[in-house]
Amino acid sequence: MPFKLDTYLQRLGLSDVPSGIDGLHQLQFAQICALPFENVYPYLGRVPSLDEEDLWQKLVVDLCGGFCFELNVLLGLALKQLGYAGKPVLARVRMGAPEGGARTHLAHVVTHQGTEWLVDAGFGSQAPFHPVNISSGREQEIRGHLFRIRRDDIAGEQVLERKTETGWLPLFGFDRVAPRAIDLEASTFLAARWPREPFSSSIKAYRGTETGWISFQDGRASIVENGSKRSWELNSASELTDFLRLEMDLGYPAEDLAAVADRLLSTGPA
Numbered sequence: 001m002p003f004k005l006d007t008y009l010q011r012l013g014l015s016d017v018p019s020g021i022d023g024l025h026q027l028q029f030a031q032i033c034a035l036p037f038e039n040v041y042p043y044l045g046r047v048p049s050l051d052e053e054d055l056w057q058k059l060v061v062d063l064c065g066g067f068c069f070e071l072n073v074l075l076g077l078a079l080k081q082l083g084y085a086g087k088p089v090l091a092r093v094r095m096g097a098p099e100g101g102a103r104t105h106l107a108h109v110v111t112h113q114g115t116e117w118l119v120d121a122g123f124g125s126q127a128p129f130h131p132v133n134i135s136s137g138r139e140q141e142i143r144g145h146l147f148r149i150r151r152d153d154i155a156g157e158q159v160l161e162r163k164t165e166t167g168w169l170p171l172f173g174f175d176r177v178a179p180r181a182i183d184l185e186a187s188t189f190l191a192a193r194w195p196r197e198p199f200s201s202s203i204k205a206y207r208g209t210e211t212g213w214i215s216f217q218d219g220r221a222s223i224v225e226n227g228s229k230r231s232w233e234l235n236s237a238s239e240l241t242d243f244l245r246l247e248m249d250l251g252y253p254a255e256d257l258a259a260v261a262d263r264l265l266s267t268g269p270a
Contacts, residue, residue, distance in 0.1 A: 003056065005081045008074075011035070011060045017082060021112055024084065025130045028121050029208065031075055036065030036248050037124040038205035042192040044259055045200070050184055052077065063251030065207070067199060068122030069188040072106045075121045079110060086110040086119065090187060091174035092157070095126075099155055100173050104191040106184065107174060109134065118149065118160060118174075124206040125215055126162055126171055134158065203260055205248045214247055219264055221247070237261040 009017065012030040017023040041048045048070050049055070055074050058064050065071070072088070079086040086108045092100020107120040116134040120127060128142040132149060139148045146163035150170075157173030179187075191197050198204075204217040212224035221243050222231040234240045240261040244250045250257070 003052065003077045003081060005078065008060060008078055008081075011063075021117070021131075023082065024110060024112065024117060024119060027078065027082070028075075028119055028131055029129050031071070031078075031121040032129055032208040033210070034207075034249075035059055035071055035074075035121070036205050036207035036250060037067060037071065037122060038065040038248065038250065039067045039192075039199040039203065040064070040205075040250070040252055040256060040260060042067065042199035043201075043203045043263070044256065047189050047192045050181075050188055063249065065205065065248070065250060066122075067191065068106050068120075069184060069191065071122035072108060072120065073184065075119070076108055079108065079119070084110050084112065087176075088179055088184070089174040089176065090179045090183065091172040092155075093172045094159065094170040095172075096169050098170075100157075101196070102190060102194075103179075103183075103187055104194075104197060105172050105174075106179075106187070107172075109174075109176075123171065124204070125213070126169070127160075128162075129208055132160065139163070203264060205244065205250070207248060216243060216248060223247070237265060240264065 012034045014030050017027055048066055050069060050073050055070055059066055059074055076088055089107055089109055090103035091105040091107055092103055093105050094100045110117045110119050117131040118134050119131045128147050130142050132140055132147050134149050139146050148161050150159045150161055152159050152173055155173055157175050159173040160171045161168040162171060191199055193200055202218055206215045211226045215222045219234050221234055234243055241257040244257055
């Protein structure tokens, strides 16, 4: 099935997208809230497909989420349909490390009226809810958190960082080598199956809300609303599957959610 913009926007809860930067901000935020970041397929030993029809079926029709490659390939299709000048970039995740590993993250650089923006709806927690201005070189406040993009000349990368109580936390670094479809396919396989990546051994899910976020990792659930956080353990199969279906809005078949719960409860967190 070809990409249908109206159907995609309906999946995001949008009736339309304004032009320009306002539309870019609205699009990224809406997708983070509507399409959860999650790794059910890799956790169950499957490699997600980046075929456009498969993505459309999984993320739009079946009301599931996905990890970065799935979410940001779909976002790239929307950017193109909406007329934005976007280019995919592969990134090395750092999460506090001085340098990144393999290129196992996908994002977009969008140029609008001479200004570059980092657009990303597939990094999960810690990442900004709205695009980050690459061209400004300044700190930017997004939903109460400070972000910046720093140049790392040694690595040849631009690094997205988030301000924390202990200083700047590097999230990931990206270069401008244009990836081909085969690069994305290979990176997806690596992220889904390589033991050094967390997606095959640890189950997680994350989505934004209007005033906070909802997350899940290895049986521990958290909901943040208006600055107030509540966390608890999910200790039974019914609790696990109900949370993934009702709170994370995941439309996976019952047998897939049951398989997630069975593996987690039988083996415990990685």
